Amino acid sequence: MNLLDFARGAVMKWSIAIFLFGMLWRLFGMLLLRRTHDYSEPRVHAAGLGALRSIIRRSWPRREFQARTAYGVTVSYVFHIGLAIIVFGFVPHILFIRNLVGVGWSGLPGGIIYFCAVITLVALVMAIVRRLTHPVLKLLSNFDDYFSWFVTAAPVVTGLLAAGHYGGRYEDLLAVHILSFELLLIWFPFGKLMHSVLLFLARGQTGAVYGRRGAST
Amino acid sequence: MSALGDFPIKVVSADPARNFSRVLAIVNEVESMLARLADAGICGSIDLRSLPMAPGDRDVLRRIFAEGEVSAVVRALGQTQVYESVVRGVWWVAHQNEDGKVAAEFIEITHMPDILRTPPDDVADGLEMLHAQLEALGG
């Protein structure tokens, strides 16, 4: 058995298993904690609407914050959109998803994907440089931040290397690419990558609380 | 029984809307080799087997390098078709086996393909043969 078979076989199975295991553990462990009922008389009754509005509106900072956050927001948007295009637009990735969950769609030309990957990588590098140099981010950052960055950037780098045949035989590069993604899967539930799920919950509950108060959400 | 035409088979041919990237690469290579032949007298050769070719690419190439002034047939272990293309100095050499299948195919950029020259060994053979003939004629 070579590295590629290992990556496509046992490691993939167990990384998905750990992903599911960790996701459910963390979500249940959090969501089933005590919740207190709010008895106050709401100003606006549609709390669900406030939650929804907040989930959408928090995707972009309010006007008064835009000047001070423009750089960080732009960089984050670039790599988030870039990652989304790569993950959901590249045909081999779509096939991976289709094979796993049974839903597929048509993909984008390879050239566009490679271009996006390079842009994404540049944005990721800008993000980590900022994290390493900005006084606030330097102070806030911990192992989770750096490791999560690493497991996010690694598949992009290895994917580009595989696509370009740089640094080894294609099957090995592909194996390393798949393994790096599996590392991401394993880490996902335990670190801050969870924000991709939690953002809906956190925004939603703030939106519901301040929505019923009639305040900005 | 359906006629052959009813089967969903698409015959791929050299239609103009196709992707020409592969053909273009070859023609560019020929162009630079021809320039070298003209400037420095250096011959060149392109082995068509070594290039990825789609069905139909060869036809496009054949159209560009169509038969010109010279053509020859070598009969040795099957036929070898040799002709100079309309692009002078560019030769098409197709080695066939005895079944008429192509065994190797080259575009040669040269004044004269080697396969047309008589090798010294064969000259020696020829001489030997001629001597035998003369002997037979009683000379």
Add this chain to the structure above:
Amino acid sequence: MSSDINTIHPLETEGARLSIKKPALRYDRQGDMSDGQRVEAAMRTFVREFGATSAIYLESCIHCGMCAEACHYYVQTNDPRYTPVRKLEPFKQAYKREAGPFAFFYRLFNLKPRVTADELQKWQELIYDSCTMCGRCTLICPMGIDIARLVGQARHGMFQAGLVPHELWAVAERAEREGSPLGATPKVFKDRIDWLSDENAVEIPVDRDVADILVTMSSIEIMKYPQAIVATARVLNALGEKWTIRLDGYEATNFGMLSGNSQWQKDLSMKMINAAVRCKAKLLILPECGHAYGAMRWDGANVYGKPLPFEVLHISEFLARNLGNGRLKVRNVPKSVTFHDPCQIARRGGATQAPRQVLGKLGVDLHEMTPSGDGNWCCGGGGGVVTIHRADELRYKVFQIKMKQVDDSGAEMLVMSCSNCRQTFDDGQAHFKWDKTAHSLLELVADNLVQ
């Protein structure tokens, strides 16, 4: 210590802001617990209150640092220590160790070290002196984390650990014991009402057995801006309402909440609720005070444990309602006005439009600040910060944002609907010898009533 508080820590009533006099010696640690007990108490209390809501918040932070850009302390100092979410760091550690889904592993492998008493002591400045719980960070957070609310919870832990800034602890203790944080005891209050009633020839009903409306006051108003009482009485009398003030439940400020003692918070709120229930009030009017609005309008029912049997309105909401339906009439005020939004009423309370409707009826030329409404900057005095002397320097720094906002608006008159903001402005005005004076929205209406 508590029995000596009046003599050891006397009130400073003559200054521009109301607090206890600047203490010669600070007692920023209360009680005589050991360090271990303090940490234990802080973490226990913090974790005890932990529900799913706060858990989701703490788990969601991506350390993007955007909250710093919304915080007046960071913006004015560029000191990364003031990054809002970092103010929760020890409490986040406690959560991960004690209550999170992976708590077992965090404890087993000591992935997050136990918080130390020294750390907590250091964090006191971050949790109290440099946070007004204004909630701008909540508004900017891309994850929607309610950082201000978490700081409130962290303060509960700090209170149990006996690690509250001296002044804040002192006024809270006083409020619990005397019924008012700043000396506005029932007796003092009653004297003031009698005097104001005579002086201004206005009827102020006290302790009616039955009334439709229960009016509450902020001790800052009682002690420093007594005209607010008169203004309230004029408005209600003009409307012909059946209203009352009750000496068993008048104090609307809640230093129990600000200092972090949830039991005291409850005690203070229950006084008003019980008073309103006793006189069968249909409406409880909150004074021009920011945190009082949050404490009663949004937390009151939860303290009570069931929906309140009466409506709760901020005075600006009450004015907007009665000006809107035409029951109250005012003269035109031909002035340009800018309005300062009190954080707890606007951004965190949702009553952002009411004062603007009132100003609209007054016909003023409203020059909005930039930004305004829910995004407005905090005055820097909320969350009890204005009482803390050692925080003054920092508070003046952040107040400069406010001064620039007001100056840039180009308005002649500065109006607000929170007496705590107002005293912060007064103090800032005195400190910077600024030419802008803060005015009360309520008083502006009362002064221009058409009978």
Add this chain to the structure above:
Amino acid sequence: MSKDDSIGESLRKQGISRRAFMKFCAATASLLALPPGMAAVMAETLSRARRPSVIYLSYQECTGCGESLTRSFSPTLENLMFNVMSLDYYETLQAAAGTAAEAARKTAMKENWGKYLLVVDGAVPVGHDGAYCTIAGESAVDILTEAAKGAAAVVSVGTCAAFGGIPHANPDPTGAVAVSRIVKDKPVVNVSGCPPVPEVITGVLAHYLTFGSIPELDHLGRPKVFFGETIHDRCYRRPFYDEGKFAKTFDDEGARNGWCLFELGCKGPVTYNACPTVKWNQGTSYPIQSGHGCLGCSEPDFWDKGSFYQALSTGTWSGGAVLGAAAVAGAAIGVGAAIVSRRRHAHSEKEKQS
């Protein structure tokens, strides 16, 4: 014809002209991807070389490789190749049988000890002391071990000989292994494929004849000249992959337009072979050109790498039960953690009361 003749001499005796030989060399040089000038050098070397003795052994195999070999180039050129070699033992083609055949092999080995070329197709079963494959009472392992001792080099023809192939596939009841697992002290060239491209087999033999050495090999022992690049990289459908144009089924518009077969499970990207350039049946076509994805037959364990029709970027694992169990366990532990946390809360709440 005498074994002691040089190759050139023996061809001349057969009346093959130098020009014809040159043509053969040009075709072979092209096959070996040698620069065009090398054809002349090759002709010179080959004509002076001694005819080498070749012993061809077959074990666990289907004779597909032999079938393939006999279809290299053309009758003429293949004959030429066989004519320049002295094929002294090959069960499939030889006239001799039984003890005579075995005697021929032993004689050839003895006469050419240390110089003959050993060609093997089929995997070698080592389970039960090699009992699964015996010839004339000797086990395949023993014959191979002995024959390899006197060989100058060994050529493993086909994926079975090169990597164990289908006999080695799960569950491998006979303990089939690759030739290189038995022969450790001789150079072994793996000419993999199921079967290998015929011209690749003859190309390796021609290389050995021309240069007297084995060609440069990759990390799996395959000649780089034929196995240096992936099917994908030399595929004429590659531009469609880059454009994101894929056939979704074998009879859709994409399939008819000749689009990339990646989605239909083509293993071209990780398969190293000469199919796209040398092609099959005298350069007529190769699987992808015929509309079917590459199976990856020249790679080790190609039979056990999941479905031929499953895209390369998908997993090859099975066992949804593990995932289900993981999900259930995760949920259970999460619920448990929440309960513990709630208990701790209730406990401290009680303490607070007392």
